Amino acid sequence: MNQYLLSLLALIGGAFLALQGSLNAQLGLLLKNPLLASLIAFCSSTCFAFCLVLLTTKHYPNAIIIREVPIYLWFAGGLFSLIGISLYYYTIPKLGLSTMISFGLCGQLVFAVIAGHFGWFGLPTEPMSLQRLGGLVAMIVGILLINLK
Incomplete structure (x- = not known):
């Protein structure tokens, strides 16, 4: 696929x-x-x-x-x-749905990047890079913007 x-x-x-x-x-x-x-x-x-x-x-x-x-x-x-x-x-x-999902996805992605970096659970290693770190920071900023009232 x-x-x-x-x-x-x-x-x-x-x-x-x-x-x-x-x-x-x-x-x-x-x-x-x-x-x-x-x-x-x-x-x-x-x-x-x-x-x-x-x-x-x-x-x-x-x-x-x-x-x-x-x-x-x-x-x-x-x-x-x-x-x-x-x-x-x-x-x-x-x-609210968007707030919960945005925070939930943030938790999933942060954990996934850390677990991928170390190759936890027998999964392929995906080393941390500046690009990945930048993506995490952008996502966190996006979540703050989504939840700004």
Whole structure:
């Protein structure tokens, strides 16, 4: 897949995350419980993912492959997802969608640049450069401008 199509898919994914965040934050407000909204979102996501796996997967991992997966990888992503998504649902109604998403993206990008620089989690190393640092500074300035009242 070429870089332009991958970039477009990433942009669409980001828009969908903002959309789901606002819808599920609204659900959390109506239920008066953002954690319950997270549970409902994860349960419905599980159902959708289960259906897609059934429709698209030709070969499932065997027992040997499953045993090779470190225990923490079965749970850590779900835990961090729960914390991150629940914080979105809790803060969107208090801060507003653009404010929360802008701060959330800032946190994601700052962490991603640091993790990429050090090659954490077995991912390719992406060394820090003046260009990357300039991009982070520009993003932080942009976030301040977006949230200036």
